[in-house]
Amino acid sequence: MEDLDKLKSDLSALIVGAADLAGLEAARIEALGRNGRITQLLKGLGQMDAEARREAGQKFNVLKNEIGAALDARKAQLEDSTIDARLAAEKIDITLPPRSQRSGRIHPISQTMDEVIAIFGEMGFTVAEGPDIEEDWYNFTALNIPPEHPARQNHDTFYLDAEKNGAPLLLRTHTSPVQIRTMQNTKPPLRIIAPGRTYRCDHDATHSPMFHQVEGLVIDEATHMGHLKGCLVDFCRAFFGIDDLPVRFRPSYFPFTEPSAEVDIGCSFAGGTLTIGAGEGWLEILGSGMVNPKVLENCGIDSTKYQGFAFGMGIERIAMLKYGIPDLRTFYESDVRWLNHYGFAALDVPSLVGRARP
Numbered sequence: 294m295e296d297l298d299k300l301k302s303d304l305s306a307l308i309v310g311a312a313d314l315a316g317l318e319a320a321r322i323e324a325l326g327r328n329g330r331i332t333q334l335l336k337g338l339g340q341m342d343a344e345a346r347r348e349a350g351q352k353f354n355v356l357k358n359e360i361g362a363a364l365d366a367r368k369a370q371l372e373d374s375t376i377d378a379r380l381a382a383e384k385i386d387i388t389l390p391p392r393s394q395r396s397g398r399i400h401p402i403s404q405t406m407d408e409v410i411a412i413f414g415e416m417g418f419t420v421a422e423g424p425d426i427e428e429d430w431y432n433f434t435a436l437n438i439p440p441e442h443p444a445r446q447n448h449d450t451f452y453l454d455a456e457k458n459g460a461p462l463l464l465r466t467h468t469s470p471v472q473i474r475t476m477q478n479t480k481p482p483l484r485i486i487a488p489g490r491t492y493r494c495d496h497d498a499t500h501s502p503m504f505h506q507v508e509g510l511v512i513d514e515a516t517h518m519g520h521l522k523g524c525l526v527d528f529c530r531a532f533f534g535i536d537d538l539p540v541r542f543r544p545s546y547f548p549f550t551e552p553s554a555e556v557d558i559g560c561s562f563a564g565g566t567l568t569i570g571a572g573e574g575w576l577e578i579l580g581s582g583m584v585n586p587k588v589l590e591n592c593g594i595d596s597t598k599y600q601g602f603a604f605g606m607g608i609e610r611i612a613m614l615k616y617g618i619p620d621l622r623t624f625y626e627s628d629v630r631w632l633n634h635y636g637f638a639a640l641d642v643p644s645l646v647g648r649a650r651p
């Protein structure tokens with residue numbers, strides 16, 4: 294039988310001498326691996342008689358436990374020194390300047406939409422939506438713009454090859470068809486705004502073939518022109534952030550409203566600079582009116598019981614005015630330098646809440 298003391302000192306020397314975890318693993322295999330020296334001893338127990346086996350078994354197990362404990366202790370030592378070595382080698386230089394964080398910007402069109410939605414949302418309006426590809430009935434006829442009506446010519450409509458209900462489909466020229474869809478699908482009272490994309494065959498510094506509008510519609514039993522005025526005056530002042538902004542209602546014509554009014558805000562053009570809220574000038578910003586009873590009837594709403602008002606405005610136009618953006622085409626050029634200049638940080642939306650009412 295092997296000299297157990299010699300075996301113990303040999304294995305202990307291997308363990309203590311292991312320079313790293315790989316060396317220690319080799320020592321473990323040498324001692325306790327499948328063919329390790331202690332393993333061999335334990336395997337040999339089977340050949341002994343009962344008396345010798347009990348005696349040797351105890352000794353072998355003591356040795357096995359001692360060597361196991363020595364392996365654990367050396368492993369802990371080696372791991373500690375690995376971490377110590379890493380800590381010593383990896384020094385963080387906290388005097389280095391941090392890398393700058395690049396944050397995205399909200400596009401002025403999205404920002405303006407959010408602002409409009411926030412302001413009307415606080416007045417109790419909900420958001421309604423409709424399709425960009427529209428039927429003639431919703432875009433024109435139901436809005437009291439029948440086929441021969443001259444207003445159709447002003448819309449520069451993009452027609453599609455496909456037809457529905459005997460008329461070509463088209464890209465909606467305004468958000469007003471959402472009024473029709475809402476009135477057909479929902480019982481009054483109604484109070485909705487409909488932001489979205491609109492399309493006209495037009496392209497210059499102030500027109501784009503695709504642009505955005507927001508539509509508004511209020512239908513109730515007792516809604517009158519005073520409500521229209523109050524609502525739009527409040528909106529204009531909240532949107533432009535000027536509590537005493539002059540707002541003017543100028544008689545106009547739209548087939549879907551009667552009477553109709555365009556809304557102007559006070560401004561000055563002095564010295565070639567536009568200043569909103571000052572001076573003697575006026576700028577048109579939106580169209581509005583009392584919903585034409587014919588439109589109510591087209592949607593199956595009893596015009597002797599219900600009435601209301603509607604309005605529509607161009608998002609790009611009010612964004613250009615509020616944020617001093619001179620050329621409409623830049624909205625769609627996807628120039629990151631432009632967006633860094635004109636874009637917005639997230640969650641930066643004004644509110645009616647807490648605004649002083651003049």
Ligand code: DAH
Nearest residue numbers: 467469580581582603604605
């Ligand atoms: N749809 C009109 C346009 O695109 C804007 C408009 C004017 C909408 C008056 C309305 C309204 O709802 O009452 O020019």
